[in-house]
Amino acid sequence: MTIKEQARAMKADSFLAMATTLKTRNLALEAIAKALDDNRTEIIKENQIDLEIAKEEKLAGPLLGRLEFDNKKIDGVITGIHDLIGLPDPIGKKLLEKELDEGLCLVRQSCPIGVIGVIFESRPDALIQISTLCLKSGNCAILKGGHEALHTNRILFRLVHDAAVKAGLPENWLFLAEARSEINELLDCHDYVDLLIPRGSNQFVQYIMNNTKIPVMGHADGICHCYVDQDADLAKAVKVVLDSKTQATSVCNATETLLVHRKILSSFLPMMKEAFDEKKVEIRGTKEIQAVIDCLPASEEDWSTEYLDLIISVKAVEDVDEAIKHINHFGSHHTDAIITENDATAEHFMNLVDSAGVYHNASTRFADGYRYGFGAEVGISTSKLHARGPVGLEGLCTYKYKLYGHDHIVADYATGVKSFHFKEL
Amino acid sequence: MTIKEQARAMKADSFLAMATTLKTRNLALEAIAKALDDNRTEIIKENQIDLEIAKEEKLAGPLLGRLEFDNKKIDGVITGIHDLIGLPDPIGKKLLEKELDEGLCLVRQSCPIGVIGVIFESRPDALIQISTLCLKSGNCAILKGGHEALHTNRILFRLVHDAAVKAGLPENWLFLAEARSEINELLDCHDYVDLLIPRGSNQFVQYIMNNTKIPVMGHADGICHCYVDQDADLAKAVKVVLDSKTQATSVCNATETLLVHRKILSSFLPMMKEAFDEKKVEIRGTKEIQAVIDCLPASEEDWSTEYLDLIISVKAVEDVDEAIKHINHFGSHHTDAIITENDATAEHFMNLVDSAGVYHNASTRFADGYRYGFGAEVGISTSKLHARGPVGLEGLCTYKYKLYGHDHIVADYATGVKSFHFKEL
Numbered sequence: 127m128t129i130k131e132q133a134r135a136m137k138a139d140s141f142l143a144m145a146t147t148l149k150t151r152n153l154a155l156e157a158i159a160k161a162l163d164d165n166r167t168e169i170i171k172e173n174q175i176d177l178e179i180a181k182e183e184k185l186a187g188p189l190l191g192r193l194e195f196d197n198k199k200i201d202g203v204i205t206g207i208h209d210l211i212g213l214p215d216p217i218g219k220k221l222l223e224k225e226l227d228e229g230l231c232l233v234r235q236s237c238p239i240g241v242i243g244v245i246f247e248s249r250p251d252a253l254i255q256i257s258t259l260c261l262k263s264g265n266c267a268i269l270k271g272g273h274e275a276l277h278t279n280r281i282l283f284r285l286v287h288d289a290a291v292k293a294g295l296p297e298n299w300l301f302l303a304e305a306r307s308e309i310n311e312l313l314d315c316h317d318y319v320d321l322l323i324p325r326g327s328n329q330f331v332q333y334i335m336n337n338t339k340i341p342v343m344g345h346a347d348g349i350c351h352c353y354v355d356q357d358a359d360l361a362k363a364v365k366v367v368l369d370s371k372t373q374a375t376s377v378c379n380a381t382e383t384l385l386v387h388r389k390i391l392s393s394f395l396p397m398m399k400e401a402f403d404e405k406k407v408e409i410r411g412t413k414e415i416q417a418v419i420d421c422l423p424a425s426e427e428d429w430s431t432e433y434l435d436l437i438i439s440v441k442a443v444e445d446v447d448e449a450i451k452h453i454n455h456f457g458s459h460h461t462d463a464i465i466t467e468n469d470a471t472a473e474h475f476m477n478l479v480d481s482a483g484v485y486h487n488a489s490t491r492f493a494d495g496y497r498y499g500f501g502a503e504v505g506i507s508t509s510k511l512h513a514r515g516p517v518g519l520e521g522l523c524t525y526k527y528k529l530y531g532h533d534h535i536v537a538d539y540a541t542g543v544k545s546f547h548f549k550e551l
Numbered sequence: 552m553t554i555k556e557q558a559r560a561m562k563a564d565s566f567l568a569m570a571t572t573l574k575t576r577n578l579a580l581e582a583i584a585k586a587l588d589d590n591r592t593e594i595i596k597e598n599q600i601d602l603e604i605a606k607e608e609k610l611a612g613p614l615l616g617r618l619e620f621d622n623k624k625i626d627g628v629i630t631g632i633h634d635l636i637g638l639p640d641p642i643g644k645k646l647l648e649k650e651l652d653e654g655l656c657l658v659r660q661s662c663p664i665g666v667i668g669v670i671f672e673s674r675p676d677a678l679i680q681i682s683t684l685c686l687k688s689g690n691c692a693i694l695k696g697g698h699e700a701l702h703t704n705r706i707l708f709r710l711v712h713d714a715a716v717k718a719g720l721p722e723n724w725l726f727l728a729e730a731r732s733e734i735n736e737l738l739d740c741h742d743y744v745d746l747l748i749p750r751g752s753n754q755f756v757q758y759i760m761n762n763t764k765i766p767v768m769g770h771a772d773g774i775c776h777c778y779v780d781q782d783a784d785l786a787k788a789v790k791v792v793l794d795s796k797t798q799a800t801s802v803c804n805a806t807e808t809l810l811v812h813r814k815i816l817s818s819f820l821p822m823m824k825e826a827f828d829e830k831k832v833e834i835r836g837t838k839e840i841q842a843v844i845d846c847l848p849a850s851e852e853d854w855s856t857e858y859l860d861l862i863i864s865v866k867a868v869e870d871v872d873e874a875i876k877h878i879n880h881f882g883s884h885h886t887d888a889i890i891t892e893n894d895a896t897a898e899h900f901m902n903l904v905d906s907a908g909v910y911h912n913a914s915t916r917f918a919d920g921y922r923y924g925f926g927a928e929v930g931i932s933t934s935k936l937h938a939r940g941p942v943g944l945e946g947l948c949t950y951k952y953k954l955y956g957h958d959h960i961v962a963d964y965a966t967g968v969k970s971f972h973f974k975e976l
Contacts, residue, residue, distance in 0.1 A: 510745050
């Protein structure tokens, strides 16, 4: 079957998946956890094949680490599945209930989105997380994983798919696309696929966004900022900025630019530089910054660059409003923090910065579904429609309006025979 | 200024509009209502110019009726503005509040989307409704109205814009685009415009959706269905189907296709035909339908046609599942109704039909923001992401995550020094 044929078949089955009960979906999740547990040896054997090929192809160390799927990682995904089973049903929730008139009731109820295409990086645990989140939320999914994980993904897909079908999910609830060429085929399936979630490099996500009519949820850039205000506690500021930049670097929620209130340049920058030097962070500053501390020059390009590395750009601002303007102009609307002891300034910053996450005295690295207590996430969204920020089960649902009548017709209201009374129930 | 320059200026001012208080926004709405009331003579004079040109250009009667903006219509929009003032603030609502750890609090708060582009038909009241809905929700808007309403729109825009600016809204909160060529310019403003809401013909909305990177909210087709089940009360069915088809015809929520359970063809169709005949509805049926009642033949094309006229296509189905399949395949995911006395069948239909509105024993014509009790609407959405169905104030808002810390850093949680406790507040 081509991807389009698969997507068409999945669309037809998606209405059955939508109608599965919570019990069926949870039983399927339990069956998946058991299948993974029962087949550890085979999974690890297939993963070894991928690892050997990757070593031959001289894949970098951190990538090899992500690709490896050992007993500890299998334990992790099984725990994740049990957590997911414990979560309440995201579908069928009554979000609004209103009597429009005697015997005419309107209910807004959460329901699955339908068919979701997810393109993800070479972490085999991602396949399990994404497919089980889609299952719990009554959605069907077409998965495309990194080619480095080909053998691991193939066995994981087979185990997850078959266990769920045995538990009552429709045959076409999950597909695995293996060839890179199939991505373009998938982008053309707007008649059958309701949502695409691409994960990966900035360039890759941008390519997806520019080449499909299917709605895309995700983020391309992650250019996050810390703004250190004149009313900041400077020791706290050093601590929060250092964590925002260095706790991890190749991640979307790491800070790339530091903005500092002009009045505290000479007191704050030397402290900050000492901390950065210790962690071997390269500093790129404007002339004004270079006048206070020894650092490389920053160019205009730096403000739009996601380093994903131990590099930070630094700039002085006149006040919180200039910081807000800089962030709204150069940022990627992901996550931005203010460090200040002045609550009014903080609230002003948080209201005017147009990002999915706005933080007061906390590291930008907190932007993550797990740290928000949402359980697993399918990704972080910087678009403003639908889900924004870390996206978990709720972001995989939409709603529909159910209207229950007793042969109610509009003519009666148009002619004034009847009138609405709108009572919240 | 070109549209792009206007959009850039508006984007910069949109952060100020976002930060306006409810008091300022309500005062602006009051000032707008007063300005409309104070300038009735001038408004009607400008509207007369549009009406005269339209008559010269031989505009059809119903279009002239929509274009006319008399004292009664001015009363209507002023009442609408007062209703809007009475509604609670859609922005700043706490949608979630959680303590992640001691002193680390996460709040999900509703906020404006930012800059919204609305392209609407030749009803001057639409300009007032849309601009005031955007104002109440803290958004800025670029409006493009129908060219037939040029003079009326120009004076209404000036009154609405100026009254709001005097009340404290930023200068660039509202723009009016007048030339049709500016629509294509607007479609290219993805760096500044967050959302497009096109209203108009199927073809026009489709054109917008296919020619912009900006997210689009709306609906192209409105192919709605009524399914009359074997367990229907036939007299009720006739009443509901007739209203769904004929209460108004040139509207997106009018029914275009009637599906009838095979078992009740001979009892139901003659009753239905009598009612249709009285209203001069043209019936197009399959051979199976033609064997029972006298009607024109239906072709395959009919199932995908939005007549917007006194025409209905009719088809027999084996059971509720065949009806569901037909609707999900040929429908436009707008609004579909089942007529049955069997609640279990109804619930099955409502869960499996993948539409914004699914109705039991009620006319499809109820799909409307006013009838749902939402106040005014900016449109009806058939997309599944963000807002679905009639879209009012809530659909003009997104949310952001605010995180309040006390120099919290992720390193403490990664190394196990601290751990999250996730308490709902």
